Amino acid sequence: MKRSSGVRLCATAAVSALSLALITGCSDGGSKGSGNAKGTDAAKPAAKALSAAELKKLIVAQGEVPGYKVGTVEGGVPDKSTLKVADAKCQPVAYAMFAQSPADAAAQTSTEVTGNTKKTPTDDASSLDDKSFEDAMKKSMDIDITVVTLSSYDGDGAEKALQSLSDGVKACAGGFSAKPDGDQTKITKIAEEKSSAPGDASVAYAATNTADGEEAVMHIEVVRHGNTLASYSTMNIGAAMSKKAYTVPAAVIKAQTAKLK
Template structure:
């Protein structure tokens, strides 16, 4: 039985959920990095960054997010020089979307949180017995789960504030979309927009980057940065099943809540 190539590509893409090549498989996209660091107000001691070992104790771990499996990032987070936007002003957005720590962090670490699979609602015994429409619906249902990459990064001085501002400035500068490359894979976002953040931490900022290409229509990626002092928690969430079904989704609230609790 012939299957939709788009469905097969999306199913394969789920294995490495937040790589830009993933969305390219279902449609089209891009990538890279930027920011700054250092600082401290006059008369005040500069904030000292946490070490990688200290961040490792603070990032979410296995069993700490109800309804999610937490582990290493599938395929690893790309090196900051492996992702690059055609317009450097958009680099900070690709940092957050691909799990790269924005700005100039002293240390960073990442985890991936994958939502547990929901029980199937179709009582068919085999996907091979389904008609094409039913098969595609079953694929969408099986892939209707959030995959979130969490990156904790720590900065000297006011580097965390500067990194977050660089991302919020990039949303304005790149609202009309941008192109980029990750590990040789070219891609394109057609729209970037700020969205309501969780309001957690000392400050937070959220945005959506959307690709709108061909028959697949709008394919959004959701991201958020939450600052706790001189530590940033970056979140990038994708849900391929929701994308395919045109259902709304956001950065995973249980992941945000669990990580925020560890940073308080």
């Protein structure tokens, strides 16, 4: 039985938030619609940047996000040197998408937060017709995968980094190309969204990757807590295949925000 190319690609893709943005043949899960970056101009006195060791103590850990598994980022975080884009204004947008700090930080650390998988009868896939197989794949891959990154800055570095991201989201609505891990990726649209995360200031956007006439959307929120930025990038292949809307999970934001207060 011949499966559609989109289904085969989705079924064999590694479930990693960093690699999901590059997957082709998966449908768009939709976005919440156009929103505005939010923030405040009033900033608390800047403190010295936290160290990598201090950030590791502050990032969410296993058991702190109910219903989710927390662990190392599958496949690792792409090096910044592989994320260069032609328009410098889009650089912070690309960095935040792929679990890097929007601008060079004194220290940063990342972790991956994965929703519980939904078991489906796909062990004997050959016995399923195309529709049943595709439905099973949608259910088994309907999982929110979020990479959380904490980055800390000296002085007003966090404010400047977030501002550069906000400017980039506005300037790069038409998208850009990047090469994470050497694979050319075309982001066709960047759209502002309304942030749901509390903090001193925040930027939220959706990044759309289009391939073979189909779309995949990643949702990103970056929030400033003093001189530390908390970045969230979420992908859900099952929702994308089913054309269902999804966002950065509220439970992940809530758990991480609590550790940064």
